[in-house]
Amino acid sequence: MGNLTKKQRARRDTKDALLHNLEIKNLQEKFYLDMVENYMDLYDDIVELNTNYPVQTAELNAQTPSKQGAKNFDVKTSAEKRQILREMRAILEFLGLKPNAPGDPPRGGGGFEEL
Numbered sequence: 001m002g003n004l005t006k007k008q009r010a011r012r013d014t015k016d017a018l019l020h021n022l023e024i025k026n027l028q029e030k031f032y033l034d035m036v037e038n039y040m041d042l043y044d045d046i047v048e049l050n051t052n053y054p055v056q057t058a059e060l061n062a063q064t065p066s067k068q069g070a071k072n073f074d075v076k077t078s079a080e081k082r083q084i085l086r087e088m089r090a091i092l093e094f095l096g097l098k099p100n101a102p103g104d105p106p107r108g109g110g111g112f113e114e115l
Contacts, residue, residue, distance in 0.1 A: 039091045
């Protein structure tokens with residue numbers, strides 16, 4: 001596959017880590033693989049929001065005499081990001097791949113440290 005961008009490598013590495021951990025847990029049914037695809041779709045949404053968010057806010061600031069337009073966009077985008085992240089965490093928990101909280105000892109069996 002030619003040269004990958006940093007974002008493409010990060011996406012590939014994330015998906016590979018999820019699949020690796022499913023393999024360790026012997027969860028290879030299509031249903032689980034579909035859940036990984038759902039997670040990756042949400043991952044793409046977060047990347048897109050993080051990439052486009054500053055540009056859109058700057059455009060709104062330039063277009064609106066007051067900061068109200070940008071403020072409304074900030075609140076809406078923050079809420080959308082929080083909802084996506086909640087859904088991502090729910091998928092990880094469903095798959096038994098909940099990341100360690102800071103300060104928690106590493107879990108055995110491959111864990112989730114790769115992400």
